[in-house]
Amino acid sequence: MKRVRWLSGLLSAGVLSFSLATVGAQVAQAQRPIFLLELNCVHRGFPNYQEQARDVSIGREIYTSRLLIWASNGAGWTCQLPGGPASLRIEYGVADGDGLPPAKIDVYVDGNQVASQVGKDGRVNTMLVDVSNGKSVAVDIYCSRATNCSNKWYYFFWLAIIPGAGSPGSR
Numbered sequence: 660m661k662r663v664r665w666l667s668g669l670l671s672a673g674v675l676s677f678s679l680a681t682v683g684a685q686v687a688q689a690q691r692p693i694f695l696l697e698l699n700c701v702h703r704g705f706p707n708y709q710e711q712a713r714d715v716s717i718g719r720e721i722y723t724s725r726l727l728i729w730a731s732n733g734a735g736w737t738c739q740l741p742g743g744p745a746s747l748r749i750e751y752g753v754a755d756g757d758g759l760p761p762a763k764i765d766v767y768v769d770g771n772q773v774a775s776q777v778g779k780d781g782r783v784n785t786m787l788v789d790v791s792n793g794k795s796v797a798v799d800i801y802c803s804r805a806t807n808c809s810n811k812w813y814y815f816f817w818l819a820i821i822p823g824a825g826s827p828g829s830r
Contacts, residue, residue: 692748692819693741694725695798700738703799707732715814717752718781724814730759731808733801740768740793746824747796749786750817751778759811760804768793777803783816790820 696710707729714723728734747766753759761778766788778784790796798818802808 703735726815767797
């Protein structure tokens with residue numbers, strides 16, 4: 660009888676461990692960042708970007724970009740969100756010595772502007788925007804000034820939705 664209880668307890672512990680491991684793996688998968696352009700997106704305007712890894716110096720440090728956007732034309736996307744709590748994380752900058760004005764980024768959720776930022780020179784700029792429960796997100800990226808927005812790139816290191824994470828503050 661003791662052996663049956665012991666085997667029953669061992670089997671129960673094994674089933675519980677397997678269940679927790681399966682749920683944990685599903686949660687980890689659901690919370691992985693999603694590169695914005697992996698979503699169902701519509702690009703607005705001239706196709707003036709490249710999805711390309713490139714090393715760049717910003718503030719005398721090396722970073723590897725994932726997306727390059729041509730400064731003279733800017734870029735914009737409207738993308739369908741996966742639903743539920745989520746944040747949009749954007750990290751971007753201008754290469755040392757380019758002399759390019761910083762990028763201006765506007766973010767809209769369901770057609771309403773929820774954030775705007777003009778980057779600063781010589782550093783990687785970060786935006787964290789709450790997009791929780793939105794149906795769509797639009798991101799507009801363009802030169803912050805009317806002049807000197809010539810044949811150079813804005814470099815993006817993060818442009819991703821982080822499911823399950825609402826940002827500080829609310830929209």
